[in-house]
Amino acid sequence: MPSESSPTTSTFQPIAPRPAPRQPGGLLRWLRVNLFGDWLTGLMTLILGCALLYGATLFFSWAVLRAVWQPNFEACRVDGAGACWGVIAEKYRLILFGRYPFETQWRPLLATSLLLALLVASCTRAFWHAWLALLWAVVLAVFFTLMHGNVLGLCLVETDRWGGLPLTLLLASLSMALAFPIALAVALGRRSSLPAIRTFCTLYVELIRGVPLISVLFMASFMFPLFMPEGFTLDVLIRVLLGITLFAAAYMAEVIRGGLQAMPQGQMEAAATLGLSWWQTQRLVVLPQALARVVPSLMNNFISTFKDTSLVTIVSLYELTGAMSLALNSDADWRPFMLEGTLFIALIYFVFCFALSRYSLWVEQQVNHGTPR
């Protein structure tokens, strides 16, 4: 039996809803928290901000306000003149294409565009098929035909006249493409249970990684002719390409080995249980997973090889860096404006490398799809 309600009880009266608390947000709040969180942060912001502003004004004044844009070296030499971008306007063809004959420079232009298109295509998902390898072969063949000539009514241009951007791109992409199979073999060899093969692969990797690229390039350009049988000569471009390939392969092998090592033992055991042979296990089980894991590191590898191609200028191949020094050093009028020329090609390198590094982040996300984190 319910007890009698006391006279003090009244019916439930809900309190009127209050407005939600003001959500702190907006640009101003972000600025306050992130730039002036406490006095130390605020002080740092002030000091750094002033320094940045000062540096930026100086640079802006030099690079834009006082800059000379016309290809006129006398205007550049006036006291108080800033950056002399005219040097780029005057010399860009020499910088981009090196000593390639001037009137036939549409050929390297076309070849470079094709190679660039191929690189971009290889980076997009729609092209990730087996026929991409065929496409590479075709484009490289066209590239060589265009650059070298001597067929189809194109005049012959020896490889020592090649230079600039086409040479840089060729060295980077071809050495990477050639290094990959070598690296794969060496990485597998280093994890092999056969002692002789393991020792040889380890020796190769450690020896190459222990010496600077420049000594490998010196070897390719000075010592290689001694290694070959009498009367056998190989073009210096090919020798240097070989050197870079062997060098890049050692680093790439270590990256791939990292991927192989990260494979759980259970995968190999499962493959053995299914009765797969060693080759089958590697091809069907281990490599697909291991390679997917190391794609970002492989991209990093590609970036450093791309940057490393700048060293071939030391053994007198005029790729982008070499072509720039050649273009400016050979002309006394423009020689003082080397800094502007260097900044220009630094920008080219930066654009390529930065794009590649952004792309590698994207690939990392693609590869990680479906992988529980």
Added chain:
Amino acid sequence: MLKRSPNQKRASWRSPALRGRLYQLLAIGLIAAAVWFLAHNTLRNMALRGIQSGFDFLSDPAGFDIGESLFPFDSGQPYWQAFLIGLSNTLRVALLGIVLTTLLGTLLGVGRFSRNALVRGVCYAYVEVFRNIPVLLQLLMWYLLFAQGLPAASEAWTLGPLFLSKGGLSFPIPVWSGAGLVFDFPVKGEFAIEHGGSLTPEFLALLLGLTFYTAAFVAEVVRSGLQSVDRGQREAAVALGLSPRQSMRLVLLPQALRVIIPPLTNQFLNLTKNSSLAVAIGYPDVVSIANTALNQTGRAVECIAIVMAVYLCTSLATAALMHRYNRRAAIKER
């Protein structure tokens, strides 16, 4: 490995052990053939071209001067001393570079976690700019800056006892005189800064170029190391009432070190190897000396072998040192 079953005693193509042995024999044979082929060709070519071989040239007088060295050198001294001076120059720039790049790289890497958005942004921008431009280009740029941007010695920039000019950086050095340790101060002369110690523009360009380039990579190494420390550690440090600086110094960095050291070793090795680019800006490191010696004597094989041996030894020594340090920093369980 697969075990051989007892009824499969006789040699068979299906036996992995036998095939393994065959593969190895094949590999050894191929490598031996290749080595023989190369050595045979080299000896024959050398004989044909009348190239002398051997390291006996090392005791001949070098016949060239070296722009800067820690020890006095003149062209009458033998090649091996020139090589030693090159080696000392390489080690000097590499050691200083490693110290500076560690400091700068750690600052930049820690800066990526700053509460100050401006600091975070600057560190990010630094890393992206400096690691995406070839180091050779950066070296050339520093060298050009020093060659073109700095005033002549008579109008050197002065900061206290320091002088910066086209002639390089001059600074006071302690000297042992009869009375005790005194400082030898640089003095501005008419054509050059006299007295005191000095660093040449080539050395400075190489040092700064290598430091700024490698610091970008070290910053990334430090950042990923710090990120690898479990989130709970940071929270526990906050719960214990540690300030952000204390938690970084006492909790996060010691644990991150374990992840950081192996890739950091690689960066140190890279810096040392990249110091070989000195040849491009005329700093007399071991590669430049070898290059000059090669051009003078024509003994390519020997000179390149010396360079490779020097770098291999430094690489191995650095790797061994860092390995010992890594063992000390490694986690000690039970």
